Amino acid sequence: MSSERLQKVLSQAGYGSRREIERWIEQGVLQLNGRIAILGDMVTVTDKISLRGKIIENPMRLVKRTRILLYNKPLGEISSRHDPFHQRTVFDKLPILPHGRWVQVGRLDINTGGLLVFTNDGELANRLMHPKYEYQREYAVRVFGQVTKEMLKNLQKGVELDDGVAKFEDIKISGGDNSNAWYHVTLCEGRNRIVRRLWQSQGVEVSRLIRIKYGPLQLPRWLNRGQFAEMTPQEVESLMAEL
Numbered sequence: 001m002s003s004e005r006l007q008k009v010l011s012q013a014g015y016g017s018r019r020e021i022e023r024w025i026e027q028g029v030l031q032l033n034g035r036i037a038i039l040g041d042m043v044t045v046t047d048k049i050s051l052r053g054k055i056i057e058n059p060m061r062l063v064k065r066t067r068i069l070l071y072n073k074p075l076g077e078i079s080s081r082h083d084p085f086h087q088r089t090v091f092d093k094l095p096i097l098p099h100g101r102w103v104q105v106g107r108l109d110i111n112t113g114g115l116l117v118f119t120n121d122g123e124l125a126n127r128l129m130h131p132k133y134e135y136q137r138e139y140a141v142r143v144f145g146q147v148t149k150e151m152l153k154n155l156q157k158g159v160e161l162d163d164g165v166a167k168f169e170d171i172k173i174s175g176g177d178n179s180n181a182w183y184h185v186t187l188c189e190g191r192n193r194i195v196r197r198l199w200q201s202q203g204v205e206v207s208r209l210i211r212i213k214y215g216p217l218q219l220p221r222w223l224n225r226g227q228f229a230e231m232t233p234q235e236v237e238s239l240m241a242e243l
Contacts, residue, residue, distance in 0.1 A: 003042040004060070006032065006049070011122040013059035014100035018126070024051070062099055066236050069094065069102070069118040070217060074225040079107035079116070090116055093226060105129055106190050106214065114139070114211035115219040127243060128215055134188040135215030136169065139195055142182050145204030159201045166194055180207070216242055
């Protein structure tokens with residue numbers, strides 16, 4: 001009978017990252033067959049799993065298909081499941097999963113719109129977010145203020161921010177006049193408000209910010225704000241083969 005580590009089984013089912021589930025084990029909130037689980041526990045299809053005293057479906061009993069949603073986030077939605085200060089969250093319009101939960105790949109702040117990726121596969125989400133793979137993010141950004149060639153050179157060479165050096169891998173102008181122009185920028189990290197902070201370091205402000213690409217995944221042009229599109233099983237299979 002095949003077996004897998006408890007944290008891997010629950011992570012793949014979308015309950016959380018492996019590290020998060022390992023913390024649950026250390027806190028004693030996970031039980032396996034009626035006893036408190038410990039790090040290193042292996043799970044088979046016959047085992048009973050409880051989380052905070054409530055029995056949950058053993059993911060190994062399920063025939064699971066990896067699902068991926070592309071969501072066009074509008075402004076004003078928070079990238080969180082629950083927030084006491086904001087009524088609208090990016091999870092509100094997602095379809096209900098019969099098992100597990102949707103895991104968000106990266107985040108966007110409340111004033112940033114565009115592509116958010118969701119999957120029911122926690123391991124896939126962790127891979128897409130892991131810094132070592134350096135998946136590029138591409139943004140359409142409208143900048144208010146005079147932008148010079150020297151500024152663009154600085155932004156691609158590297159700028160010292162309060163949390164370290166950051167830079168754009170590529171910058172292309174895509175429309176508008178010089179004092180209120182649109183650019184497409186790419187970078188390989190997702191630090192908090194990194195795009196806005198990079199432009200602010202040059203004395204100009206971002207007036208609009210839209211993510212249009214995350215790694216190999218792109219925001220469909222036809223997808224309206226506040227709507228999602230689910231990738232087909234063939235598209236998911238092709239993506240998994242790429243990674």
